[in-house]
Amino acid sequence: MSLGSRSLVMVLACLSCTLASGATARRDPHSEETAIRALDRRWEEAIVAKDLDGTLAPYADDAAFLAPNAAVSSGKPAIRSAWAEFFKSPGLSLTFGPITVRVARAADMAYEIGTYTMSLDGPNGRVEEQGKYVVVWTRIGGDWKVAADISNSSGPPTVPAGS
Secondary structure, X not given: OOHHHHHHHHHHHHHHHHHHOOOOOOOOHHHHHHHHHHHHHHHHHHHHOOOHHHHHOOEEEEEEEEOOOOOOEEOHHHHHHHHHHHHOOOOOEEEEEEXXXXXXXXXXXXXEEEEEEEEEEEOOEXXXXXXXXXXXXXXXXXXXXXXXXXXXXXXXXXOOOOO
């Protein structure tokens, strides 16, 4: 085998090892952040419209939803149930938006930190709440999906009337 043939064999062997190792093309973190922010806008639109299927669309099948003052909802059926119950709240209004989106170097995971505003009609009048949240995103089959979603109020604890 000539030197040129051996070099070609070595190059092909290295390329084969690289492909077999699962190496993927680098993704641009800025474009991945832009994609997540676009998903957030569609997600918020679905929530505002009380579109249950649209609200569930971003969640991974095994996601966890940690709503305030509620048990952890694990998996899409439990998350569907939690959102369906929440959507029954009279006068419900919920908007949110990310402050920060950070994408992992491998672009297989990301997290966002944001704020929300919620209001609804409670038994003692209108309830207004400002809060913050964290959403963890994971890439599944090339798509970004929510792995974990947690939120809590930024205000002081409320005291029930008559306490």
